[in-house]
Amino acid sequence: MKGGSEGGVALLSYTVRARHPHPSYQRSRRMGIENIPRTIWWEDGRVLLVDQSRLPLVGDVLVCEAYSGVCQAIATLAVRGAPALGVAAGLALAVWTVNETQGYETVEDYLNGLADVAADVAATRPTAVNLAWGAARVLRLARDNADLPLAELKDLVVAEALAMEAEDEARCRAIGEHGAALLPEGARVLTHCNAGSLATAYFGTALGVIFTAHEAGKVAHVWVDETRPVLQGARLTAWELGRAGVPHALITDNMAAWVMRQGGCDAVIVGADRIAANGDTANKIGTYGLSVLAKEHGVPFYVAAPTSTVDLTMATGEHIPIEERNPEEVAGVTWSAVFDAPSAQATSLLDAMTADTGAFALDVGAGHKLEISRKGGGYRFDGWARISPVGVPVYNPAFDVTPAANVTAIITENGVARPPFGESLAELCAGSGSMHELGDVLPRVAEADADAADAGEPGE
Structure with missing residues (x-):
């Protein structure tokens, strides 16, 4: 191992040419779905995650021995993607439980500390509702089992976090099956940002659909938006598709309209960071523009996301907090x-x-x-x-909101929601443990979101 432990993070160094500690990163002469990467996992009381901020040319595995390390990884985009953030939130509470609770002698003290940690984790990037969902799910379970002895309660918290990691892969594979059925034979698909295995614990949402359809022989080609300014499409999605052997080409964001105008696109599939009850969808900046283009050219526009990304407590996308990031990115x-x-x-x-x-x-x-x-x-x-004049003013919102009217369907692990989304999403989310069913266990985060929306400022 190399590196220090500032912020509860140590660096386990590797390059893409070297051996990676997780089997999913081993290089293979034969490209295929089995070569897509795993993003985050638990090992010996520590959270290990791939630093996506430097992929694909350089990679580090961050070894987080404290919950603050996981928060640091989230804030710096070392780990990103709504489903992956939900898993990261659960594992952050688990690593705190294992390594940082030696001074907590009673269940009450432990639960109070867990609530503070959950709120801190959830506040790191609140546009992605999965982050709050992951923290709230673990906290709710702990509170519901407050009658257990402290040692057993801690074991239960860790087990729940590990279960969330396994469940995420199962959800993604189900999304893939439901979504692949929507694509025509020989489909030419356009995707934006990265909603692949790197955005989840494993397999992916939008790319999960593409991977599943590719295995069935239905995908002829994938257009990959570069996704300015952080270039998740160019750096991450193109890398994943290459490892999986899926035919693809990288395009700049402003080429998508011409691809559609030429008749080269049969469907757009994107992920989501938060979906309101009416189907309004917050996703990486540029998604809204793609939805307008798709509607103009008669191209189906699909959103692929687990039900944990659906926030039925938010009626519309009007008040979804939108993060503004460092001007240097632009x-x-x-x-x-x-x-x-x-x-x-x-x-x-x-x-x-x-x-x-x-x-x-x-x-x-x-x-x-x-x-x-x-x-x-x-x-x-x-x-x-x-690449710009010194001192130039920069506006850098990380997300935009696509109105439900531009969305053809929302693909979840429980099936496909179609308009009117107010009815179909509620039906698919019933009993799934999504955010609205967990209750108000994170009031500080809810209040922060509301304050940000009222002020018209970033809530992340």
């Missing part, structure tokens, strides 16, 4: 790479530069940034290059 581009030093002289120079702290920040002028750090036997370069 004002410049980020890149990472791992290099072996080309010569002994270069090794000596890089070792000298990183001798004090293991990392060295270079001032390269014009506002550009470059940091060099040691990486196993090599060196990692993390850079940010400005």
